[in-house]
Each structure stands twice: as C-alpha cells, then as structure tokens.
Amino acid sequence: MNGQENVVLCAAACVLLCSLLKKKRRKKPRCWVRPLLQRRNEETNKFLEEIKIDPLSGFKNFTRISCQDFELLVNATSPFIAKQDTNYRKCVPVSIRLAITLRYLATGDSFASLMFLFKVSKELIARIVPETCKALISVLKENIKMPNTSEEWMILERQFDHLWNFPHCIGAMDGKHVVIQAPSNTGSDFFNYKGDFSIVLLAQVDANYKFTYVDVGCKGRISDGGVFKNTGFYANLQQGKLNLPEPYPLPGRNNPIPHVIVADDAFALDINLMKPYPGQHDKRSKERIFNYRFSRARRIVENVFGIMSGVFRVLRKPILLAPEKTQLITLTCCYLHNFLITQKSSSQLYTSAGCFDTENQITHCTIDGSWRRDAGMANLLPLRHVGRRPPGDAKNIREEFAHYFQTDIGMVPWQETLA
Incomplete structure (x- = not known):
C-alpha cells in the first residue's frame, strides 16, 4: 500500500467519523409557545373574570361594553371565530379573542402591548383583530340600515322636525379622514390635503345619533366632493332609487320641495343636499336664521363622530395597519356605536350625561358636549x-x-336672539 492510498483511506475515515458525530448531535427542540405565553388562557380568563366583578365597572371601562352585551357578542361571533385545540397547543378562546379586539378598539394600543396584557403573541393578535372585526360586522349588520320605503323615510323626517325643528330633513351627513401610516407601493394615492395619509369615512346619521349609512375606504387623495359622488348612495339618490317621499310644501307654503340631507361646505349644494349660506350675514337676516336652524340639525353628525372617537380611541391616532384592515377597524367602530347606543346595559356608559351637545331649556343656548x-x-x-x-x-x-x-308657523321663539 503506497502513501497515496493511505491518504485516501484517512480522508474516508474522517468523513465517516464526521457523519457519525452529526447523527449523534441532536438538534435542540424548538418550543411551540414562549414561556411567557404558555399559561395565557388560564391567566387571561382569570383576569377577565376579576374585572367583571369589579364594583367600579372595571369591565365596562376596559372593553367599552357591559358584561351582558359582551356575552351576547361572544355567543354571536363564536361560529365565525371559534378555533379547535391541536396536539401541540390550545386555541385562544372566543372570549379572549373578542376582549383583545375590543381593547384594541378602545385604546389603539400596539399589538406588542396587548401581547403582554393578554399573553397572546403579537403575530397572532395581528390575525385575531381583523378576523374578529369581520365577525362583528357580520353579526351587527342589521344595526346600520337605510330606510327602504317612503314610510320609513318619513319616520326619520318626523324625528328631525320634532327634535331639531327642521322639516323635510332625512339625515345629517359628514365625512372624516381617518389617518393611517403610509401604505407601501401606493405613491400619493392616500395622501390628503393636510399632508397625511388617510382613508375617508363618510356617514349619514338620523336625529337620534345613529348611523343610517356608512362608506369607508375612499383614498385620501380623492377630492372631497368626489368622495360622496363615488358612493352607491349618491348613484341611487340621483337615479331616484331610494324611495324617498314625494315632494310636498312646507306648512303654510305653496311650493313643493323634496326631502333633503343637511351637510357642511365640503359638499355641493343640490336639490336633496342642503348646505349653509356662505359668508357673513346681518343679524336676524333670513340667511343667518337659516344657518342657525341648519346648524342645530347638522351638529348631530358632529356629535356622533366626537363620541365614537372618544370611546373607540383607536381613531384618535394614526392606525398602523394596511388600508384594508383600517377599513375593517373603522366599520366595526361604526357598527358597535349603533349597537351600544341602543343597548340599555351599555348605553349609560357610552352616552354618559354631558357627552352630547345640549341646549339650555330656558335660553336655548348650546352647551358643548364633553367630546368638544x-x-x-x-x-x-x-x-x-x-x-x-x-x-x-x-x-x-x-x-x-x-x-x-x-x-309664524316655521319660526322658533328664540331664533332671532341666537342667530
């Protein structure tokens, strides 16, 4: 055997030895759940039960909803968001998934902060929140409904006439830019006139502070007049498909006029869309009196946006999510607004005394709501x-x-003093 063969044998022996050593060296097993999160269900359930029995309404402050309504939503959303346990780990219960989502809407906290609070990874929270929002929208879809018949529209008209002394009014409309982080690969599509990135929330409300129509998702760069014109509501309004009541005269007048929506200067004046007279006007002039009466009806929608952003504080800061997920978040807040304002167990917290604008019963001067x-x-x-x-x-x-x-029929006694 020559020296060259010895070298070959030695090399082969080294390769064999290395392969044997590699087989014996076992890879350290990877944990499925962080140690911090391993007891998440037990600890989080205990935490939720503790704040439910808090005598100072800790649960309502934590989730912006009463215990009874929370359980109602748990049962309603369970078919949509319930998961199954596996051999490796237990799933996150529906109650915790709903609590995570409500807490996010109530505070706008980062997913990392919610991770330490609920013992659920931020990656999983990023999937839980949009999924639960979709479920909430599905189960609460009946809470935002537009009237389908002229009789239903007339109910809205009578409410505005009775509560705010504005006949022929069927709704108050306004829009807001919801600020988001700059979406990737979108250029200036979401860049608005204020220099922020946003999507637009356009809404109409009734005389009782409830949404009757909501449109979310229009890109922030679109001109504000185009926001309304790009909606299905505007198309149906122009084509006469909303089944609005036939025009008829105001009391004591002769000219038939259509039913109208009140909106601010961001919208174009149209036969079904009223806006105030522009500029300054003399005291007690018909323009100034109209603007005063008009503002009493239109401020309803301002109050709705103010209360909703005060309760669901995710709207008070830039939302660090993609536009599609931000649309879900905003829509969920709108549906929850209508749900909570009609639920007796939650409405006292949601619409506490002094939150809306009110009027002095003697002087009729406006008292600003706490949201302002x-x-x-x-x-x-x-x-x-x-x-x-x-x-x-x-x-x-x-x-x-x-x-x-x-x-004499249309005036209110205090209008000349306050106009």
Missing part, C-alpha cells in the same frame, strides 16, 4: 371645503327653507 373639550378629534380630519357653483333649483329650495323659518 377633547383633543382626540385631531386625528379625524374634516373634509376640505371647496367652493362650487350650485344649480338654480337647489338655491331655490334653500330660499324656500329660509323664508319658511321666518313665518
């Missing part, structure tokens, strides 16, 4: 006011309202 003293609305940006040339028919309808508010 909160800086949280800074992240719900108003739509941009753009001057537009209105059609002549719409101007005539506004004039008819203005003259009616000066008649």
Whole structure:
C-alpha cells in the first residue's frame, strides 16, 4: 500500500467519523409557545373574570361594553371565530379573542402591548383583530340600515322636525379622514390635503345619533366632493332609487320641495343636499336664521363622530395597519356605536350625561358636549371645503327653507336672539 492510498483511506475515515458525530448531535427542540405565553388562557380568563366583578365597572371601562352585551357578542361571533385545540397547543378562546379586539378598539394600543396584557403573541393578535372585526360586522349588520320605503323615510323626517325643528330633513351627513401610516407601493394615492395619509369615512346619521349609512375606504387623495359622488348612495339618490317621499310644501307654503340631507361646505349644494349660506350675514337676516336652524340639525353628525372617537380611541391616532384592515377597524367602530347606543346595559356608559351637545331649556343656548373639550378629534380630519357653483333649483329650495323659518308657523321663539 503506497502513501497515496493511505491518504485516501484517512480522508474516508474522517468523513465517516464526521457523519457519525452529526447523527449523534441532536438538534435542540424548538418550543411551540414562549414561556411567557404558555399559561395565557388560564391567566387571561382569570383576569377577565376579576374585572367583571369589579364594583367600579372595571369591565365596562376596559372593553367599552357591559358584561351582558359582551356575552351576547361572544355567543354571536363564536361560529365565525371559534378555533379547535391541536396536539401541540390550545386555541385562544372566543372570549379572549373578542376582549383583545375590543381593547384594541378602545385604546389603539400596539399589538406588542396587548401581547403582554393578554399573553397572546403579537403575530397572532395581528390575525385575531381583523378576523374578529369581520365577525362583528357580520353579526351587527342589521344595526346600520337605510330606510327602504317612503314610510320609513318619513319616520326619520318626523324625528328631525320634532327634535331639531327642521322639516323635510332625512339625515345629517359628514365625512372624516381617518389617518393611517403610509401604505407601501401606493405613491400619493392616500395622501390628503393636510399632508397625511388617510382613508375617508363618510356617514349619514338620523336625529337620534345613529348611523343610517356608512362608506369607508375612499383614498385620501380623492377630492372631497368626489368622495360622496363615488358612493352607491349618491348613484341611487340621483337615479331616484331610494324611495324617498314625494315632494310636498312646507306648512303654510305653496311650493313643493323634496326631502333633503343637511351637510357642511365640503359638499355641493343640490336639490336633496342642503348646505349653509356662505359668508357673513346681518343679524336676524333670513340667511343667518337659516344657518342657525341648519346648524342645530347638522351638529348631530358632529356629535356622533366626537363620541365614537372618544370611546373607540383607536381613531384618535394614526392606525398602523394596511388600508384594508383600517377599513375593517373603522366599520366595526361604526357598527358597535349603533349597537351600544341602543343597548340599555351599555348605553349609560357610552352616552354618559354631558357627552352630547345640549341646549339650555330656558335660553336655548348650546352647551358643548364633553367630546368638544377633547383633543382626540385631531386625528379625524374634516373634509376640505371647496367652493362650487350650485344649480338654480337647489338655491331655490334653500330660499324656500329660509323664508319658511321666518313665518309664524316655521319660526322658533328664540331664533332671532341666537342667530
């Protein structure tokens, strides 16, 4: 055997030895759940049970919802979000999934912060929140409904006339830019006039502070007049598919006028969309009186946005999610608003005394609601006011309202003092 063969044998022996050593060296097993999160179900369930029996309503403050309504939503969403245990780990229960989502909506905390609170990984929370929001929208879809018949529209009209002295009004409309982080690969699509990235929340409300129509997701760069014109609601309104009541005269007047929606200067004046007279006007003039009566009806939608952003504080800061997920978050807040405002067990917390604008019963001066003293609305940006040339028919309808508010039938005793 020569020296060359010895070298070959030695090399082969080394390779064989290394392969044997590798087989004996076992890889350290990877844990399926972090040690911090291993007891998440037990500890989190215990925490939720403790705050449920808190005499200071700790659970309502924590989730913005009563225990009874929480259990109602748990049972309703369970078919959509319930998961099965596996051989490796237990699933996150429906109650914890719902609590995580409600806490996120109530605070806007980061997923990392919620991870330490609920003992659930932030990666899983990032999947839980959108999934639970979809489930909530599905089970609460009946809470935001637009009237389908002229009789249902007339119910809204009578409410505005009775509560806010504005006849022929079927809703108050407004829009807000919901600030988001800059989406990747979208250029300036979501870049709005304020220099932020946003999607638009457009909504109509009734006289009782409830949403009747919501549209979310329009890109922030789109002109504010185009936001409304891009909705199905506008198309149906223009085509006469909403089954609105037939026009008829105001009390004591002769000219038939259609039913209208009240909105601010961000929208274009139209036959079914009223906006205030622009500019400054003399005290007690018909324009100034109209603007005062108009503002009493339109401030309903301002109050709705203010209360909703005060309770669901995720809307008070830039939402660090993709536009599609931000749309789900915003829609869920709107559906929960209508749900909570009608539930007796939760409405006292949601609409506490002094939260809405009110009027002094003697002087009828406006008393600002508590939401107006909160800086949280800074992240719900108003739509941009753009001057537009209105059609002549719409101007005539506004004039008819203005003259009616000066008649003995249409006036309210305090309007000349406060206008």
